[in-house]
Amino acid sequence: MGNQHGSSTGNGNSDQRRSSAFDKSKQSSMSSKAYTGSLIKLFEKIEITSDAGNSHPGEISQSTFENVFHGPLHKFGKLMYRQMLNGHSNRDRITKEQFVKAGKEILKTFNESDQQKYYFKLFAAGKDVLTQEDALLMIQVSYALTLSASKFPYTKSDRDDRVFTAMVTSMFGIAEELNYESFVSWLKWNCPHMFCGVHNWVYLILTGSTLPSELETAPVPQLEGFVDGRYCLSMGMLWAMSATLPAAYTHGQTSETPANNPLITSYHLIMKLARLSRCQSWTMLYNSSDHGLSMNRFTHHVTSYHGPSIMLVSFEGRNLYCVANDTGWRDGPDKYGGEECMLLQISPVYRVIQSGEKMMLWNVHTRGLPMGIQIGKMSSSIVLSIPHEFDSVSHYGVACTLNKVEVWGCGGSSAKDAQTKQKQWEAKDVQRCAQRKLNLESKDWNENPDKQILDWAGIKGGHSYQRE
Incomplete structure (x- = not known):
């Protein structure tokens, strides 16, 4: 009886697996048909823009393809053309069939691991390694495409260039080339969502529609009352942080996400189950340039804000740090902070220094203990320490001149x-x-x-x- 029961259950599971496989195959076929139609329409739109006329029906010249990409994206168009021809950059035309096939391959890269492989190969121009020049172009283009996908006007300042250079410095160190494994290792710790905006933009261009919000991993936050050049924060810095920080700082609270739902196994389940809210806006809570370098003023502006926030600390030596606080500011003698706390150095080297619980200490009233702000998981090696007087900052125990402090609230309007x-x-x-x-x-x-x-x-x- 037991064996019969087991056999019956096994047949049921087998039937379920066949049904599931059929459903997935059917869904994949439906997606493939939809993608094919969109890609053919896009091909035809590009085809009619040819300056030389349609002398080769069903084909697009390399110059026609590349001319679709303007300004800072022109180099990306050259790399994309080469990638769609599978590295055969010597071919000066691409057929409709090649275009559709290559486009469908791109659209299937839903997970970040596949995206990292695809775009590494693209920016490396077919090589097995990235050069520093390749990496800088990758960062600049990723920034430009993310702004476009987020519907922000393109802007870039000298401070953005310094951030991008700091990312390349962090990525390579003293090396001149970087292979894929080393690149992914750096991405995983320092900037895991670099290509999200890139893929959102490519998806938009190839399909004529925006990437479903359920698949947007790292949107760029809106900044309330932001004036470029007035704050420590710049748009390039904002993009880099949005590609690094956990979702708590860019998304609203959500009860169910792909990360914690074991039922999500495919794109279509993500579409149905992962109801991520739209991107949060960030609002200025404290700016030492306006409010004064004072613990009293700092306390007044950050207390009672219970959402996540980021604090930017600028001090001598062109040092700029970001303290990401996921629990709100808490005055007391004990360390606090949740799993999504993070300490980033933004310049002169862009890197994640620490992350995790109990990284924050803010003591304003408890006597017998150091007064001020301390950041660091180990009491024996505090990374940043700002005394109650707010007149300096200790960096790994070395006293430095404190230039500016900003706190941005990341919890949205609520x-x-x-x-x-x-x-x-x-x-x-x-x-x-x-x-x-x-x-x-x-x-x-x-x-x-x-x-x-x-x-x-x-x-x-x-x-x-x-x-x-």
């Missing part, structure tokens, strides 16, 4: 609204207490309850106390 309401309640409570004290002082001393307490102690009332 976290900022909650902070505003709390601040308003606190202001009203202070006003009520002041009014109550004023009323008590203005009353007849003989009717004041404090007089009776003093009388019981044998002290005569009035402002001149005399004991009997």
Whole structure:
């Protein structure tokens, strides 16, 4: 009986597997047909832009293909053309069949591992290694494409160039070339979502529609009231951080994501189950240039904000650090911080220094312990320490001149609204207490309850106390 039961169950599982395989095959076929139609339409649109006319129907010349890509993307067009011809850059035309086949290969790279392989090969121009020049182009193009996919106007400043150079320095060290394994190792720790914006843009171009929000891994946050050049934060820096920081800083709270749902096994399940909210906006909480380098002012502006936030610390030596705090600022004698806390050095080298729990210490009131802000998981080797006076910063124990501090709230409008309401309640409570004290002082001393307490102690009332 037991064996019969087991056999029956096995047949059922087998039937389920065949049904599942059929469904996946059917879904894949449907996707393939949709992609084919979109790619053919795109090919025909590009084909009619040929300056020389349509002398070769069903084919696109290399120059026609590359001219679709303008400005900072022109070099990307050259690399894309070569990639779509599988490295045969000596061919000066691409057929409709080649274009559709290559486009479908790109559109199937949904997971980040496949994207990393594809775009490494693309930017390496068919080589087995990246040069520093290749890597810088990769970063610059990834930034430009991400802005375009996020519908931000393209902008790039000298500070962005410094960030991009810092990323290349971090990636290569003293080496002149980087193989795929070393590149992926660097990406995994320092910038895991570099190609998300690139793939979003490519998906948009090839299909004529935006990548479903369920698949957007690292959108660039909106900055409320941002003026480029006024803050430590720049657009290039914002892009780099959005490709590095955990989703808590760029997405809203979500009850179910691909990372924690074991049922998600395919693109179509992701489409149905992973309801990621749109990108959060970041809002300025504290800016030392406007509010002053002061612990009191810092405390006033960051308390009662319970969403995640990032703090930028600029100090001598062109050093710029980002402290990503996932739990809100907590004054006390104990270290705090959740799993998504992170400390990044942005310049002169872009790298993740530490990440994980209990990395933050902010002590304003507890006596007997160092006052100020300390960042670092090991008490014996604190990375950053800002004293209560806010007049310097200790960097691995070396005192440095503190230039600027910024705190951006990453919890969206709900976290900022909650902070505003709390601040308003606190202001009203202070006003009520002041009014109550004023009323008590203005009353007849003989009717004041404090007089009776003093009388019981044998002290005569009035402002001149005399004991009997």
